[in-house]
Amino acid sequence: MGGRTRVLRNPIAFVSGLVFGCFVILTLTTMLRLPDPTTRATTHHSNNHNKLLIGKFGEMMMEMLPEDLAFTVFLPSEKAFKRDLRLDPSDSFMGEKMNDTYAVVSRVLGFSAVPRSIVSETVAFGKEMSYDSISGFVLHISKDEDGRLVVNGVRSERVDLRRKGSVIHVMDGVLMDAEFRQSVQYDGEED
Structure with a gap:
């Protein structure tokens, strides 16, 4: 719990974690790309x-x-x-x-x-x-x-x-x- 509040108080750690999370979501989305429904x-x-x-x-x-x-x-x-x-x-x-x-x-x-x-x-x-x-x-x-x-x-x-x-x-x-x-x-x- 103490480590979590330290990350939230440190703006660099918070932004880095946020960027990393967005990167993971973007990577998973592109890897799991589904067929385009507009060509149906x-x-x-x-x-x-x-x-x-x-x-x-x-x-x-x-x-x-x-x-x-x-x-x-x-x-x-x-x-x-x-x-x-x-x-x-x-x-x-x-x-x-x-x-x-x-x-x-x-x-x-x-x-x-x-x-x-x-x-x-x-x-x-x-x-x-x-x-x-x-x-x-x-x-x-x-x-x-x-x-x-x-x-x-x-x-x-x-x-x-x-x-x-x-x-x-x-x-x-x-x-x-x-x-x-x-x-x-x-x-x-x-x-």
Whole structure:
């Protein structure tokens, strides 16, 4: 007991003990490092928890968001980018097309991102939640009978993916307002 009070009265011994304790905790934490839970992905078609693959356009969208803020992104799948916006990863990043691709993808991000975390568990079946995206576009979020998220009529392919503190739901379509939809439609296409 006498040695303990001597250490507490001696500031150098106290600080040294505190630094040593922090060093031990830090060493044990790094040695026992657990897998990063942010790389977990869930799908409705399998329970495979492989590393998140969101495609080139998805990576481009996520790079546009700040890392230190939480967002929910209703990210179009690569198939949806190709089908709905005519963007193909094999040629959309080449030369002059890069600027157009960046403009379209950044606009889609504005329609698809909500500045808060929304995980699928918080959406109750039969209830609709409404949030404004960062562009002010209203997103109506619900859950269908299969347990998939439905946002403005677009169904999810994968939900609750995590990247950079954000929640990503991969969608089978592109969320956009009517004006933008009209601007990206091509001649001969019907609504």
